[in-house]
Amino acid sequence: MSRNLLILGAAPNLSELRNTLVRLEDTIIFALIERSQFKHNNSIYKANKMNFRDGYTGSFLSWFLKEVESVHAKVRRYQSPDEYPFTNNLPEPVLPPLEYPPVLVDPQEININDEIFDVYVNTVIPGITAQGDDTNYGSSATRDIECLQALSRRIHYGKFVAESKFQDPDCHDEYVRLIKEKNRDRLMELLTNSRVEELLLKRLKAKALIYGQDLSSAGLDGNSNINDSSQPLIGLRSSPSDAAEEKIKSRVDYDLVVSLYRDYVIPLTKEVEIEYLLHRLD
């Protein structure tokens, strides 16, 4: 078998990978809804705002992330090829290593979590939270970490998608040629599937509208007078009309969720795909 097809494991199935990305949409939307319960609490993102006994001078969120990822590293979370930490110099696992099927060829161990963190703190948080400080620092940071971990997993899944495309017999030779030429632009064209992206953004808006609905307006929240049978239970809107969208009091700004994916999640995923491919033949 030629080196170019030096395949360590079976080609990841692109359709199955895309289904995983669809499921991660739900995880990300619900994580954003959970974080949006709390105010911006801007101080948790600023360095030197909290006095840490260990002399740490970073932000509260960075400190909390370091603590959480240190524990997760000890139970070998980051030995999994689909998990990437935000923190450097984590402790070694206390558990013996697991043997994962060698699917990826990732000599650079690509990790763009610094970019993801910056986008999340500087763009996403101001967009999904009300201004102000409600002192819920631990709760806010807990939700932030859930959002960051879900976004990181989703974006770094680009490695598996890129490997699947690289192994596609119909495109393999073209990928090898473009990688050897280091032709980023043509690689981007070849790996881009505009139809998938278009459908994703439409699906995302529908999900954000439905998941984010405040059902009290439909008499379906936990406080509704369930003994009042005269009130018809209004079914969950499955495909709200444009007119209805203005009326749905959404717990999450669906335009922000769509723009998050359009302007950041998809481009960052393709950045991972490109970087992975450019080093695939190292």
Ligand SMILES: C=C(O[C@@H]1C=C(C(=O)O)C=C[C@H]1O)C(=O)O
């Ligand atoms: C993930 C893929 O690669 C690219 C990135 C996409 C994304 O981030 O959602 C969608 C389509 C492609 O342009 C894919 O082909 O499914």
